[in-house]
Every structure is written in C-alpha cells, then in structure tokens.
Amino acid sequence: MKQWLMVVCTWVAVGVQVAWSQHDPWPAVDRETKPWARWWWMGNAVSEPTISRLMADYAGAGFGGLEIAPIYGAKGYEAQYLPYLSPEWMAMLRYTARQGDSLGLSIDLTTGTGWPFGGPQVGLSEAATRALFRKFELVGGTPFGSKIVPDDPKQRSASLLSLTAYDEQGNPVMITDHVTADGTLMWQPAKGKWELYAVFEGKTFQRVKRAAPGGEGYTLNHFSRDALDGYLSRFDSAFHREPQGIRAFYNDSYEVYGADWSADFFAEFEKRRGYDLQLHVRKLFSDDTAANAGRVKSDYRETMAELLLENFTRPWTQWAHRYGSVTRNQAHGSPGNLLDLYAAVDIPEAETFGSSFFQIPGLRRDSADIRNVDPDPVMMKFASSAANVTGKRLASSETFTWLTEHFKTSLAQCKPEVEQCFLAGINHVFFHGVTYSPEEAGWPGWLFYASVNFVPNNSWWPHLDGLNGYITRVQSVLQAGRSDNELLMYWPVYDNWDDSRGRMMTLTVHHIDEWLHPTPFYKNLQQLHRHGYSVDFVSDNLLARATVSEGLIHTSFEGMPYKALVVPLTRRMPLETLRKLISLAQQGATVVLQAVPEDVPGFADFAHRQAIFRELVETLPSSGATISPDVTAALQRLGIMGEPLARQGLGFVRRAAADGGTYYYVVNHQATAVDRRIPLLAATGGGSAVLLDPQSGGSGKTPCVAIDGHYGVRVQLRPGEAIVVKVGSEAGKEVPDWVYAGKELDRISLEQGWQLTFESGGPQLPKPIRADTLQLWTNDPGEAYQAFSGLGSYSTTVDMDMVTEDALYVLELEKLNESARVYINGREAGLIWSIPYRLRIGHLLKPGQNTIRIEVANLMANRIRDMDRKGKEWRSYHEINFVNIDYQPFDASNWPVQPSGLAGQAMIIRYKKN
Template sequence: MKKVFWGFISISLLFLAGSCRFDNSYKEIDSLRKHFVTPPDDARPGVYWYFMDGNLSKEGMTKDLESMKKAGIGSVVFLEVNVGIPRGHVDFLSKEWKDCFKHAVQECERLGISMILGIGPGWTGSGGPWVKAEESMQSLVSSVTHVTGGGKQTILLAKPDPMPPYFGEWAFTPELKERWQEFYKDVAVLAFPRTDEKTFVKDVQEKALYYRAPYSSVPGVKQFLFRDNDSTDLNPRDIVSVDKIVDLTDQLANGSVTWDVPTGEWTVMRVGVRNNGAVTRPAPLPGVGFECDKADTTALMAHLRVFTEELFSLLGERDTLLPGGLKILHMDSWEMGAQNWTPKLRQEFKKRRGYDPQPYYPVYAGYIVGNKQISERFLWDLRQTMQELMLENHSLFVKAYAHKHGMRLSIEPYDMNPMQDLELGASADIPMCEFWSPGGYNTSFSAVEGSSLANIKGQTVVPSEAFTAAGDGWKQHPASMKDQTDWAFAAGINRLTFHTFQHQALRDDLRPGMTMGPYGVHWDRNQTWWPYVDGYHQYVARCQYMMQKGQTVADVLYLAPEEAPFVFRAPKSALDGDFLIDKRGHNFDACPPSLLYTASVENGKIKFPSGMQYSLLVLPVFETMTPRLLEKIKSLVQEGAVLVGIPPLHAPGLTDYPACDQELSAKITELWGGKELPEGLVERAYGKGLVYWGQDIKIKEDNLYPDYQLTSGLLSKMNLEDDFRSDAGKVRYIHKKIKELDFYFVSNRTKESLTTTCTFRVAGKQPQLWNPVNGEIRNLPSFTEDGVCTSIDLSFDANQSFFIVFDGKPRPVPGMKNFQPSKEIQKLDNTWLVSFDSKWGGPGQVEFTELQDWSQSSDDGIKYYSGTAVYHQSFNYSQSLQKPVYLDLGKVKNIAKVWLNGKDLGVIWTNPWEVEITDAIKEGDNELRIEVTNLWPNRLIGDELKPYDGIVNGQWPEWLLHGEKRPGDRYTFATFTHYTKDSPLLESGLLGPVRIVMKE
C-alpha cells in the first residue's frame, strides 16, 4: 500500500507543482527530491577517529571502520593524541605504527570512507621531536643593562631568558627542556637614554605576540586588542626617541660590547631569539616535540618530510578518484599560540611595511618608542607582517602541498590564533568550525565564521567538530542532541564531524572500553545504541544533502577590521540566544578584508565571484583602516553598493606615516563628506550608491556593529522585509536557493509542541513540506501570499524540523489543513514480555503488567541494566485500515526499533515518537516487537558497587596485558571513571503510553 500511496503523492506533486514542464528546473527538483529521500554517501556525517598513544590494533581499526560504514559514517579525521590512557605498545611512527596507518587507509578505500589526516601528532599543529630548535616557533627576547656614561667601557650583557611557555614546562620531556633552555641566537644590541621603567606599552605581551590565550576557554581573552594612543600623560623621560637609539650590534663579542658611552644614564638592550615553548599537544610520547616555525616554509617542509612525506611514500601511488581513502590534510584548532619572530622577519618586514623594524625592537619589551601611538602602530605592523608570513608560508603552503598530492586542506581557524580567524579560515579549501555540547565551551562564534567564509567563497561543504564534550559520561544520545543538531544546520553547518569516535583497541567484551579521558560524546561502536544510530544519521544526511545545495540567502555583510588577532562576533542584537545563537529575520555573513577585494556590485548588491550577494555592507565601529581598504569600499559604493558605517579615525600602521593618515582623510571626505558625525542617521549619495552614517550608529554600537534594528530598518526601506519570521518567535531558519528554487530549513527551538504562522520571503510558488526524519514529501495546501511573502500555518512537535520547499505554480486548496490531528483508536496496555540480556546482568525474560522505568525496579538486574531489552505484546485490531495508521510509543528512554508482524518498521529516535504501521497492521491478531535501548550510566553506577579491577596509577591491569580472565565480576570496563556508586540513575526503558493513532 505504501508504494502505491507514495506513487500517488509523487504524481500529485508533479501536477500540482506544474511539473509537466521538462526543463532544467524540473530535473533539478526531481534530483533534489530523489536524493533527499535516499541521500548519497557524500552527505553522510563524519567522526574524529582518535588514537591514544600507541593503543592501536589493526583488528580494532577494521571493526571501527566497518561499524562506521554500517551506521552511516562517511569520513574520519585521523589523529593520535595522549589523553588519560596508559601508553600502548605501538610507538608513534614506528614500523608497526606505519603498518597500522597503511591498513587504516586501505580499509577506508575498501569501505568508501574518506580520511582527513592531521598534519602532525596531537591536535595543535605541526611539529615533533624531529623539529630543530632553529626551525621551531620563536620569540624575540631581551635583557637590559644600565650604565652611566663618560668614557669607553666593556659592558657584560646578560643572555636573555626564554619567555615562560604558555602551558608551562610540564609538557616538556627532559631532553626537550634541555633543548629549549640551550637554544639562543643574538639579533641586535641597542642602546638608548634610560627611561622611566614604570611606563610601558599596555598589554604588550599580547600585542607583541608573545601569548595568545584560548579565546573560547579562558575568561577575559580579548576579541581584539585595544589601542592606547593617549600620550598626554608622558614626559620625555618616559619614551625612547628613535633618533637617539645607538646600534651596537657589530660590537657584540662573547656576550659583551665595548663602547665609548656618552654622558648620562643609558640602557643597553641585548636582543636575541629563543624557542617560545610551544610543543605538540596532547601528543603521543614519541611525537612530543617543538612546533615548527609557522612563518618559514623551510622549517615547515623539514617537518612534513618526516611526517606526511614518509606516510605518502608508504602508501605509494593512490587512486584519488576512489570515494574513500586519504583525501584531506587538516589543521585543527590553533592551540600552539603566537610567535613574533622568524629568521627572515627583518627582511620581510622591510619589504612589506617599507621601513626597518630594528629601532622598534624595544617595543617588544614594552618600551614606548616615539610615543604611544607610534608604538601601537609598530605593533600593528608586526602583527600584520607575522599574519601575512604565517598565511603565505604555513596555511597556504600546506594547501598547495595538499593539492600537489591530490588532496585538499581543512582548517579550524580559531582559539589561541594570533591571526584574524577569518583570514586564516579564508586560506583553507575547507574552513571548519566547532561547537561544544551544552555545559562545554561556547564556540558558537566559530559557526558564523566558518559558514560565512564558505558562503562568500562558494564552498559547498561547511564541516564542524560537533558536540565536543567534557564529562559527558555516555549521557548524550540522538534525541537529546536533536535541538543542537538543528541549530547547527540553521547556523550554516552542513557536515557534522562528531567528537569523538575513540578507536577501540581492546577486546570486544570490554565495554564501553576506550575513552579520550573525560572528553567526547562517545560516538563509537561500543555505545549501547550504536546498532540503531543510523536512524539519526539518515536524518543528518538528508539535512546535510539539502544544506550543501545552492546558495545561502543573506542580506547583510559585516566587514571585519584589519586586525590580528581578531574573533568575529556578530551584533548581539542580531542574534537570539547565548549558547545556541539563532539569527533573526535578516541573515548575515562576516567578511575578512582580503575577500572584500574580490567583490563587485551588480544591481545594487555586493557580489562575489561565487555568486553570493548582499544588500548591505556594514562597517565595524573601529578607529583604523588602511587607505587601500577604504579605496575598495569607496569604489563599491560608487558602483551602487549601500554602505552603513562611520568613518575611521586614522590609518593603523607606520607605513608612509603620517602621509597615510592624510590620504585616508581625503578619502573619508570624498565618501562621507567629512569626519564630524551628524545627529541621528543620515543618508548620503555617492556615485550610484548610498552611505548611511551618523551618531545613531556610534551610540548604539553593539559588538563593533550597528544595532540590528537600524540595519533591519534600512533593509525594510529597501523593500526587503524579514527573510523569515514566526508569530511565535520560537522557530529558527536558514534559506537556501538553487537558481529559481527556494527552500528553508525550519526548526522548533522549544521542547513543547508549537503551532505558528511562519512567513517566508518567497511568493508565487507552491510550498511543500519535506520531512527529513522519514523522507516524507507532500504539498502544503493552506497558505496565503501578498506578492512578496508566503505565510503558512505550521505545527511542530517538540524540537521538530522540516524543509519548506517552494516550487511550481501555487495552488492553495481552500478548507484543507496542513497538519491533520491524531486520534487515538486503541491503547496497547496488555501485559508486556520483556527480555533483558543476562550477559549484562539482566534477568532474562520478565513480565511487565504495566510499563515502568527500569531504574525504579526492585530487581538490581533491571535497575542497573544498560543495553537493549526486547518488548513483546500480542494485540487484536479491528479498526479501519482505510486511513494512515500510526504507532505512537509515548515516552522512550532512549531509542527504539519497531517490528510489527515481522515487518521491520525502522528506528524511532526523536519526537514525534511514532511510526506509520498502515502496511504492517492487520485485522485480528498482531505481534508487536520493540527493541528499546538505554544508556551506559546505570550499569556503570551499578558496577561501582563491585570491586575495582581496572587501571591503577596510569597502568593497564596485569590480567588485561596478559590476556587472562578478568578477576572481578564487573560487567563494564572503561578507561575513565565518570560515576560513583551514589550517582543518580537515569530514567530508562519504554515508558509509553503505547497507542495506535489515526490521522483525521
């Protein structure tokens, strides 16, 4: 019956949508519909596949990958780290390790799973014990000696100490610490009249790129660095005058200089370079070493020759056309911090900035050279130069290197990043983001950064490290993750990469087995619900397939300032929520300065080579801008763009200073008509475009950008109403467009059922509902439109989501409802036979006269049970079979699979907890079977009542090392203890009520 029913629906859709046309539009919607129902493999989600310091097993790798394939995982990020697990016997990069790696790649090729390889051990970056100190990340350091003038003196200068490593010295091996302490090279010796040493540049350790703390996880880390330009409180003794600096570099010998010291008090500064203390982390012990210089291709290639080149050689010639195998090189979150020196820095600085940085080296140490503004300008030049060098000689070099080997490069461009996040992300083939599970760090900003870059550059895939967690303890599951999954899709993410699938190197009876210490959402084959997870993965794949199609519709383009470091934060007023931030009615993207240079104007909109376009360009309320960038902005407005923003105050660096400020001022006068902010919000015509500026912008500045209501009002003035709105205000959205085809993803943000009128900025087309949970596609018969927007009454269950697809000629059907209410026609309240697996402490088969929570049972075998129990019930059915009939499971903890009369009806994992049974139910006697699976915590808690026989003092137990029988009687084994015997148990089982319902 179902095949006939769906055939009728498909035919109806074709005629109702005016699909008798056989043009390209028809083919596109037909292909979209086909692959929505059965998504292709490349729409599948991925996992971080973590290996723990030598705990590798070929057999375990094959089991991991085969379980992934069966469960609908399409890609893996291969990283080896060391977090909270005793070392294994397969040393990193040993012959045995390489053999395991080759096996993993070949198995990925066999199974059609694509592999993404981190470019170094750990997740921080690129390095190892093979990195020489002179090829490592370096800092400019100094020591000072004070002398009194009046004749020739031989002055002994102390060798500058290294800066303390940001993460401390604990990560060093003894040999590495010795190398760190020994490495030193002199750079310069400078002398200048002694200053008041109480006066220094504010926050110089950040501004001079000694340290960049993790923005997401350390309170108080700045989004960008504020300038201190006020020199009114300084006197001549507070500053170092450039024209009074004496270069004594050539006189340095054996740590001393001989100098005829002029009269007065002098400071002699010995300047040199040291390793900055950044090491691979958290790397397997044989992979612990210095991070390589991120601004020098020679240093980078020396690293790559040892790591990736050896692996490529091992793999031999690969068929790059295979769907599986090694496809992408990866740079994970930038957690190695900053560096402010590279051997060619002075030479490169002169070439890029047009002046010699050496007289300004005292600024590194906090001295004010010239005045505060000049020192701040030099520090900006330093950061820009280092950013350019790290982009050109690290990320872009690795990208070219990956292309040479038939691969691409993905980058997570955030956290401890001394560059601008957006600029680092723009250098990747695939910018990647990250989000944590609730209770973890708030990295939602990275979703905006990653999706913005992909939109502007026309990259169809936006991956994200997904559901990163700390202390999760196997508590999350598909249903609990549904709301955040939908948030990610609405934020523009379209490839979830779950953190983490821990490689299971232990034998199969030791479950839940290997963990990444306390971290991760435990997305691996030892999860209780893993055999059923493809129900959720199918949902994810349908959504991701759709999200990877077409272009995102966005009205506003926020331009980032020319700053490094810089984390883009959207105006708070443009967002709803804190941890899960949803966009309001006008979508937006963030643009790094480098990408704006590729933009043009078409029909009054800013357009990029990808085809992405925006109606408003919004400037940050920021004091600096280079004349070059302002010239580009001016040209866009002249061509017809609409600009919102106030003028900058001055240029940022010392290049061509002060002429650069005069040039900027002239351009400001051309574009804005002056610098004095008018009251309110003023419209000014320039060329074919418009500029909106005034004190309203400055007064209402919000995360550097104008208040959302101001930009929204301007868009309304341009006849661009909200792209989406809901009268209940509780529905998130994203709008995509494929040529003339529009579709929206909409999701109920609440845990309650919701009926609301949703308005879409599309008209003249038939709305259809595409349900990504079950693949259902149907017309929505009831809607209204006004020539610009279409309004539709939509009903959502808790956290339910749909695609609303607009295609074909609109044909509303008067009197018909979009959603039919359910009517209960029978409650299944007979006795249930429930079977619990005795291997996991269950009592075998028991009777439930009524449904109950396992954790409340008086039987310890049920109370502490974790795993799958099978419910059986026989019932008689005598109602009509003429309308669609559904089985409603009520409340389920935590996932279920249903059979009726031997027919597999699939997995039920989310609201509404129902499945259509029209084709399976029959008049008379029926046999119902429901497999219900809960989570690991209850069994783990119960086992805490039993003697412990696991890891002690970081060592594997002897029985495990020697393959002996386990001495204790615990059912579970895990490498990290999340619970005590007193931890609260979790609600578990089929709680119901279980009913048969019919749609009216």
C-alpha cells in the same frame, strides 16, 4: 493518502540505507553527505582484521568517512605499536584506504600525530619560537655590570636579535652591534638615564600534545616556510611522493602556546610594514598605553597573521594538492585573520566545544555533566562564511567535543547541537569521535579522553543510524546548490588588533567574550539575525576581490551574489578597504555603514594616510553608500528584507538549488509548537512547494499560498523538530500530497500490561520483568538492573476497534531513557531517538489485537559506574590517560544511577488527516 504513508514508513524502516528513486525529491546522497568521524588510532596498534571489522561497523551505521588521528596508546600493548610513518604504518594506511573504497568510506589524515604539527623531524631551529624580552637600566658614566642575556636560565642559548637604548626623551638608539658573544655590553653613554630593551630568539619548548609513537618531538614554527618544508619532507619520503588515497589532510585548531616570533621577523616586519620595529620595541614589549602603542602592536599582529597565512596555511594546502588531496583546517585560535586563513584551505572547519542551552521541553541538561562553556554559532560562521564567500562547497565542523560528561550523552542531546551547526552554515559534520579498539580490549574498549564515544561498544550504537540518517538527509540539502545568504558583513579585524594591551593576540573559541561579544560587529549580527537576514562575513582581503553586476556583489564565480554589504561601527579601516567600499557603491552596489569609519590602522606614515582617509570619507555620501546607525532599518528602507519566519522564533538556512528552486531548512528550538503558514521570500508565486521531513525521510507537496504580502506554506513543528521546504521549481510534481495532523480525535492508552526482557548488553542480562504499567528498569533495586547498559525490550498488546484511512495514528512516549526502535505486529515502525518522542505507526496497525515492542537503549554510564565501584580496571593509557569533563582523574563510582528504560504514559494518539 495510504501511498504517502507507505513512503514515510519505507524511509523510517531503512534509514540511511535508502536508495533514492528517480522521482525522489531529496537530493542525492554520497559519502560526503553522510556524517564523518575522527578516528583515533591509539598507539598506532592497528591490524588489518580489526581495521576491516571496525570499518564495516562504521559503514553499516551510516558513516561516509573517517579521519585518521594517531595519538598516544594503551598500556600493555606497546609491542603492537607501529611507529608513525614507518613502512609498517604506511602499509596500514594504504590498507585502510583500500578498505574504505570497498565499503564506501573515504579517508582523511591529520598531517601529524596528536596536535599541533610537530615531531622528530623538527629540530630546535625549526621549533616554535618566542620573543624573549628583557629590560635593563643604565646610567651614563656608570659601569654596566649586567650581561645582555635572557632572564630564564633555560633560554640562555637564545640569540640576541636586537638591543635598543632609549634616552630620557624616549629617543631610540640601536646598539645591538655593541654586545659581545657572551653578552657583555661594549657601549657606555657619557650621561643620562637609559632604558635598554633586549629581544632574544627564544623557544617555547612545546612538544606535540598527545603524540603517537613515532610522532614525538617539538612543535613546528608555523611562521617559517623553511620549517614547514622540512616538516613536510618526512611525509614526502614516507609517501614516496605518490598519492596515498587520502581525500583531505587535516590541521587541528591552533594551539601553539607562547609562539609569537620567527628568526627573520624584524626583516619581514620592515618589508611589510615599512619601518624598523627595532626602533619601537618599547611600544611592543612594554605595557605602554601611550599614543601609537596600539598602532605598533596592530602592525605586529598583522605581520604575524600574514606569516601564518603565507608560510604555513597556503603552502600546506599547495603541498596537499600535489598528492591529489585537499585540506581541512581549523583556523580558530590562530594569531591571524580567521576569515583569510579559512579561505586559504579547501574545507574550512569550525568546532563545537561544550553544551548549548535549548528551550526544548524535556531535553536533559544536567549542570554537573557539562562544561561551563556555551558554544556560540557565530564562531562557526567564520568557517562557513569563508566557504561561501570563496565559493567552496563544504564547511565542516568538529562536533560534540565535550558535549557532556563521558558515557552520559544521549542521541537526543546531539540533535539540537548539530542543528545549531547547520544553522550556522556547516554542512559537513565530523563526530568527535570514534576510537580504534581491538576485541581483546573488552568492554568498554579503548576510548579517547575528550569525546562523545561514538563506538560500537556504546549501548545506543544500534540506534545511531537514526542520528546518522537525519544528518545525511539534512546535509544532502545543505550541500546541494549554493548558499543563498543575502548580506555580506565586513569584519573589522583591525579593531581587534589595534589594542595596546598585551602583544600576541590569538582569536580562540574560549575567549570570544573578550574579542567578539563586546563588538559592534557581533551586536549588529544578532540584530540582523533576529530580523531574518542571512549573513556571511568578509575580510579586507576577500572584499578586495569583490565585483558588482546589476547591483549585486559577487565574491566568487561559484557563489551566489549578495544584495548588500553591511559595515558595522569601525574604528580602524585600511585605506584600500575604504576605497573599495566607495568603488562598490559607485558601481551600484548597496553599501550600508553604521557610521563613518574613524581612522586608518598601523603606525607607518599614519598622519599622511589619515589625511587621505578623511578626504575619502567626505566622498562616502555622494558615492551612493548609506550611513545609518540602525543598519536593519536602513536595509528595510532600501527594500532588502529579512525572512519573516525568523520573527516567529524559527531558525533557518536557505540554499539555492541547481534547478532554480530554493531550499529552506527550518528548525524549531523554541519551547512551543508551531502550526501556521510561514511566508518565504523565495516563494514568488502560488502553486505548490515540497515538504521534506529529515527525521523520517518522508516528503509531500503542499499549496504555496499568499501570506501577508508574500507566499508561503503551512508547517507543523513541535519543539525539537525540523523541516525542509523547497519552493520555486517543479521538483515535487510527482510527489504525493503532504499529510498534516488535524484535530485530535482520541487517545488510546497502552495499559494491558508490559513484559520487559533484556536482549544484549552487560555486565549481565537481568531477568525479565512483568508489570501493569511502564517503569524504568533502574527502579528495580537489584544490582543487575542498576548496572546494566544495553538493550531492553518492552512488549504489550493493544486492541483497536478500527483503523481508518482518514486518520493518523501516532505513538507517543512520555518518558524515554534514552532511545527506542519500535516494532508493530512484528514489523519495524522506526526509531524514536530525539525529542519529541513520537512516531507515526498507522500503516502497521490493524483492527483487533496489535502487538507493540519497544526496544530501548540506555547510556553506558551505569555499567561504567558499576565497574568503578568494584575497582575493575578499564582505563590505562599513556600521556593523559582518561579524565573527566573537568580534566580531573575519572571516577564514576559516586555517580547516581542513570534512569533507564520507559516510564510514564505510552499512548496512540489519533488525529484527523488534513
């Protein structure tokens, strides 16, 4: 047992710097298993010495890579700005890539500055385009006194694309050719009342948001291949068509506001949908909810989706491949099929925005410091599903965006939020983020306006290796082998598109309560998750590639096959998809439909397609497909079961290991502890399993025993804890036994008095404090204590009558603000940075007197508060400058002092070893 304890403590002490031994049961670590971060280059005011210093800091804290994102700059440093893509800027990019290689850091690069794509190379003809619509009324035989020009004076130069006249019966007549260059209508019907619908090619005039120097300009038209080629040509020139050491090029979430057209849209629409949209513009541009308006708008939205995919996402990825790089893309927010867009790139990327509620006791969540947005892990599953279905190894996430108000985010708050990403299938986390800052900028340095500030100036930076080590260990598991989700679920995007309301439909994170939450798709998914099923989403296009072998559904050569396809209640389904469902079922695949699909989408020849659709629907029962309003019950009747552990309130991800075993990553986000045997469906026999503790890095084998008709293992998880279980292989043969905490034997309170000294931070180091009991240093009314952000060390001694090998000794802190590194008898015992605030320390204790030192880091908030109260200038940036979580001017002067240090009880709890 002593040997096992020493293994645990080695991991705790060295964190992410551990070198895996030949027999270590953890998967190997590389740059991609470590967390990465978005690295804002403010004003591109960068230099080689500072780049080198900062990258060494990032590597030392356990980062594996950085994504360079040039943005607006700090005032007063304009002389140091390097124009984007200039020879001087390119020299810094190449230097950064070389430094990264020497430090074990890979480099990604946004294909632009700020967001979205755009810049000085984008002229108005290539800029984001919008359809301008104007309605006129005309009476036959009466002179028409208006000009056929846009309403908006700023858009008067917009060219007329079409003019359609509707008579009183709704019959259309094309009269575009009857309009002169100045907008005069040279067409006069003899009688009747007419409505004229004019469509113009307008511009959004949107410019790049948060652009860096040299990156200012119009936003790109994402639906035009010519516009994209012209945009990328600037990079080709700057790169001299040679690779630049960039691992991946990046594209942020689609935020091209009001862009809903392209110059050749009418022609593209007719080629793709088979009819002339100009004859149906009234259905598209009015609020007409009459029959078939939704069908026309569905066709419009489908065409926009195809143009975005074919003219932007795919060719951008092909362009990156020519440089030996890959692409990372955030598809959410796009007017397209999210699954197809994610699948078209090499690393699909999701995003967390805001703060989630977790039932974990003691987890701080102040309503005044969070946005009124709850991240939904289902949204992240669009990215991970596209990766899994197409056999891609990585699915990334922009993580912690606006997790809390500036300077108030603790490492403990980060942990469940990133765990929620992992449970949604994400395995390549990007922090949002870190900011390049020169030493002369002082404290707090340059900061981005919308992030958790993962910067060396952060007071908890010395403890960041705790979070980074945890993420590294989890991602080493989640990147190993292949995803092992058993179900495919069809996403009926045409049900969204077939909607007579509005015109453009962007599927954004902030509006999922409109396009996702009310749908049968979402409600079925929630039920399946509650019953322990692991699900990936599939689009019509991705499903078309599926094959069947031995009753399993294969979607890619690299990915794991699926046991069944689930089709939720669907209003609109293409004929091709319905045929595919029937074909899969006929080949022996398990296909479960909640109900018979209702109809085909789209307007062209839809009556004929409806007739064929109805004939095909009649063949569904005989094809072997199952139709049941309760898809979960149907799956269970078919012998496809979910993981029973989900019914115990545990979250999990399952991965198929390369050696034939299976990994389970299991998380307890409940309010109560779990100490029980949990069945695991992948455990098909007795023997042993391996437990891997991602908090400490410890490992051990444990018996795999029969439980309720399955095999499984015992787990002990307090609220906020996670464990990795590996079953079904011989990987743990040389691993020591896992040690469980048994009966509590006694508690030893640390009551011999405490000495508090301050080690580093500012604005100044407060004087030491001696107290009989633990107390927050902010309880002292002195200004130095109220304003201090940094490290304070609490020291005490404890007398131990004996320290035995048959007991576990756990240090427990009742109240910690915010993280701590613990030293026992002068030796490091490990970090306490997340709930529960506990650490095993028995291997460092000795009979007699023991010294305990607890190095505590608080938040940056109190020092920022002090600076604002004293009117000290620390933020002065171009563009948005610096805002609070509600996008109002930032002011911390009225903040309450944030509790800092230790309080309550600190004790050593002794347990019997099991």
